[in-house]
Amino acid sequence: MKGTPLPHTRLLIVDDEQSFVDVLTNRLSRRGIDVVKAYSGAQALQALRQNIFDVMVLDLKMEDMDGIEVLKIVRKMAPDLPVIILTGHGSRTAAEDGMTLGAFDYLTKPCELKELMEKISLARQAKNKQNGETNK
Amino acid sequence: MHEPITDRKEFYQVLTRNIRIRILLVSIIPMMLTLGILCRQFHLAYSEKISAHIGELVLKHTQNIDTFLKEKLGNIRYLARQLSITEPDMAQQFLTSQLSELKDEYGDVFTDLGLVDSDGIQFAYEGPFRLVNADYSEAAWFLKSMDSPYYISDVFAGLRGHPHFILAVKLSAQGRTYILRSTINFTTFNSLVENVQIGRTGTAFIVNAQGQLQTHPRSGTKEIVPSFIADPTIFKDEHTLILKHKNDKGNTCLYALTLFKTVDWRMVFRQDAGDALRDMWNAELFTLIIFLVGCTAIVSVSFTLSKNLVKRIARADRKNEAMNQQVVESGKLASIGRLAAGIAHEINNPVAIMVEEAGWMSDLLEEEAGMTPDGRSEFNRAIAQITTQGRRCKDITHKLLSFARKSDATEADIDINETIREIVELTAQMARYNNVTISTRLAPDLPFIRFSPSELQQVILNLTNNAIDAMGKDGGTVEIVTGVKTQDDNWIEIKVDDNGPGIPAQYLDRIFDPFFTTKAVGKGTGLGLSICYGIIQKMGGTIEVESHVGQGTRFLIRLPVNVRQTTKPSTSDTTNNL
Numbered sequence: 220m221k222g223t224p225l226p227h228t229r230l231l232i233v234d235d236e237q238s239f240v241d242v243l244t245n246r247l248s249r250r251g252i253d254v255v256k257a258y259s260g261a262q263a264l265q266a267l268r269q270n271i272f273d274v275m276v277l278d279l280k281m282e283d284m285d286g287i288e289v290l291k292i293v294r295k296m297a298p299d300l301p302v303i304i305l306t307g308h309g310s311r312t313a314a315e316d317g318m319t320l321g322a323f324d325y326l327t328k329p330c331e332l333k334e335l336m337e338k339i340s341l342a343r344q345a346k347n348k349q350n351g352e353t354n355k
Numbered sequence: 356m357h358e359p360i361t362d363r364k365e366f367y368q369v370l371t372r373n374i375r376i377r378i379l380l381v382s383i384i385p386m387m388l389t390l391g392i393l394c395r396q397f398h399l400a401y402s403e404k405i406s407a408h409i410g411e412l413v414l415k416h417t418q419n420i421d422t423f424l425k426e427k428l429g430n431i432r433y434l435a436r437q438l439s440i441t442e443p444d445m446a447q448q449f450l451t452s453q454l455s456e457l458k459d460e461y462g463d464v465f466t467d468l469g470l471v472d473s474d475g476i477q478f479a480y481e482g483p484f485r486l487v488n489a490d491y492s493e494a495a496w497f498l499k500s501m502d503s504p505y506y507i508s509d510v511f512a513g514l515r516g517h518p519h520f521i522l523a524v525k526l527s528a529q530g531r532t533y534i535l536r537s538t539i540n541f542t543t544f545n546s547l548v549e550n551v552q553i554g555r556t557g558t559a560f561i562v563n564a565q566g567q568l569q570t571h572p573r574s575g576t577k578e579i580v581p582s583f584i585a586d587p588t589i590f591k592d593e594h595t596l597i598l599k600h601k602n603d604k605g606n607t608c609l610y611a612l613t614l615f616k617t618v619d620w621r622m623v624f625r626q627d628a629g630d631a632l633r634d635m636w637n638a639e640l641f642t643l644i645i646f647l648v649g650c651t652a653i654v655s656v657s658f659t660l661s662k663n664l665v666k667r668i669a670r671a672d673r674k675n676e677a678m679n680q681q682v683v684e685s686g687k688l689a690s691i692g693r694l695a696a697g698i699a700h701e702i703n704n705p706v707a708i709m710v711e712e713a714g715w716m717s718d719l720l721e722e723e724a725g726m727t728p729d730g731r732s733e734f735n736r737a738i739a740q741i742t743t744q745g746r747r748c749k750d751i752t753h754k755l756l757s758f759a760r761k762s763d764a765t766e767a768d769i770d771i772n773e774t775i776r777e778i779v780e781l782t783a784q785m786a787r788y789n790n791v792t793i794s795t796r797l798a799p800d801l802p803f804i805r806f807s808p809s810e811l812q813q814v815i816l817n818l819t820n821n822a823i824d825a826m827g828k829d830g831g832t833v834e835i836v837t838g839v840k841t842q843d844d845n846w847i848e849i850k851v852d853d854n855g856p857g858i859p860a861q862y863l864d865r866i867f868d869p870f871f872t873t874k875a876v877g878k879g880t881g882l883g884l885s886i887c888y889g890i891i892q893k894m895g896g897t898i899e900v901e902s903h904v905g906q907g908t909r910f911l912i913r914l915p916v917n918v919r920q921t922t923k924p925s926t927s928d929t930t931n932n933l
């Protein structure tokens with residue numbers, strides 16, 4: 220096992236590049252993260268309705284639904300779910316749009332797994348802290 | 356895309372010529388027509404006036420002389436009626452007393468008086484000559500006087516040997532016919548005519564019906580009487596005639612002729628046409644000089660004006676062309692940017708998968724038993740290599756994306772240093788190929804500046820590409836330096852220095868001109884620097900060049916810090932950790 224241990228983190232990963240989702244799922248699962256795959260925006264929303272997640276990793280450019288659209292819906296469905304944008308498009312503007320819509324952070328492809336793990340960890344901590352505050 | 360330069364030159368030449376011709380046509384032709392008509396009218400009016408003046412003058416003098424002759428003839432006729440005695444002694448007494456009375460009355464007009472009988476013998480005479488009993492029976496005047504009641508002779512020398520003329524009146528007494536004659540003092544008579552003088556050459560004289568001179572023309576002139584004057588038909592019904600005559604020497608003279616009433620003589624006034632119309636000719640010459648001066652002025656103005664005008668048009672055309680070219684260039688840059696962004700995005704995804712798969716292999720390898728340590732380390736090396744090359748791909752695509760992001764022509768607050776860094780990264784490969792090293796010395800904390808990123812890219816790209824091109828295969832170094840000048844105004848300075856061959860001094864003031872290029876035909880459009888110039892000027896900045904042949908060239912761009920110093924937008928650190 221490598222990287223920061225993130226036991227019991229429930230992660231939803233959304234990307235229309237199936238190979239990418241698959242390999243990333245393998246690698247993250249190996250590191251103790253509970254990963255659910257979604258190959259499209261619709262699948263992602265479906266999964267969200269069925270399960271509760273700690274962190275979401277979202278691609279911005281997808282065949283059926285634009286990542287930004289998905290993000291908007293997600294912000295409504297689960298306002299406290301931290302979303303990490305992972306995009307192949309290096310366009311800062313798209314990522315910045317995501318940030319203004321309330322994404323937790325963003326990364327550009329290809330990225331180091333270590334980096335992604337760190338961001339997931341930070342997102343998880345942030346969510347926990349938020350929950351802690353709200354629970355009080 | 357644009358017409359060849361030679362066509363252009365020809366076009367401007369034709370344009371210049373057309374403008375010039377039009378200016379000349381609309382200014383000189385009306386001026387010429389106006390002047391021509393005015394001069395002609397003036398000429399006619401003036402000539403007419405002069406003719407009328409001369410005619411009047413001559414007529415007046417003719418009338419004077421007519422009156423003079425009539426009066427003198429009247430005197431003699433009166434005497435003839437008084438004379439009743441024809442006895443010689445008595446007649447002699449009568450003549451003596453009458454001549455002295457006439458002299459008292461008229462001065463020296465009458466020279467003598469004589470009485471001639473029908474045989475032509477002058478039996479009584481009073482006067483300064485000894486002419487008593489002179490025989491005139493053969494004299495022309497005597498024969499003519501016998502045919503008419505009175506007669507005025509032509510001027511002749513006669514018996515006394517100097518010019519004179521005779522007034523003769525026929526009378527009858529005691530059944531016989533006599534002639535009373537008197538001689539008119541020629542000098543007195545001559546002075547009547549001689550006084551008529553106009554201008555330098557105007558002179559009057561009297562000729563008889565045969566065209567022989569009856570008076571001395573103005574002293575100092577030798578008068579040759581043209582034959583037409585004696586021709587009685589030229590007068591037709593008119594009394595006064597004004598005509599022009601060209602003499603043998605080619606001089607045109609103005610003649611005024613008048614017939615006398617009392618005698619068959621003509622009064623002639625003659626003046627050189629040039630002299631008579633001198634004032635008119637002077638005025639016309641003056642007008643002509645003014646006209647020529649005006650024409651010269653118009654011609655020179657038409658030349659300079661058309662030249663300047665076309666120069667301006669050409670300049671505007673070039674500017675326009677350069678602007679069009681700039682639009683095309685920035686459009687090109689923008690579409691290249693979009694293309695690059697598309698490609699970068701498409702490549703990023705597969706590369707991401709490859710890198711992740713390599714990572715997965717590395718994950719799996721950790722648990723794989725039964726491998727030799729060498730084999731394992733070789734696998735790890737290979738996987739690490741894939742990851743490294745993936746990262747390299749990412750670097751390239753990110754540079755492209757970053758470039759594309761800035762190919763947008765809309766203005767934004769930009770960091771000049773960042774733009775320069777990107778350009779340097781992009782051109783580094785080409786520079787290496789040409790043995791050129793590009794280095795930068797960028798001042799930290801440059802204020803942000805409001806500028807179109809793509810245009811700034813264009814400027815820096817053009818300058819670095821020019822520098823690389825100029826150095827050829829030998830290579831060299833290009834250094835880009837940025838800095839802030841705060842002493843007088845707030846300026847950002849960008850210097851692009853190279854140690855290439857330099858630009859010859861005679862080209863320096865033209866290098867920003869559109870279409871000026873020293874590159875081989877087809878290699879350069881001659882627009883690069885002119886576009887740079889246009890962009891920098893539009894932004895309120897300046898671009899200058901300084902070059903020494905053999906040492907290198909420096910382009911100095913100064914941009915005003917035109918917005919209040921904006922703080923850099925806060926970007927999360929992660930953006931920079933690519």
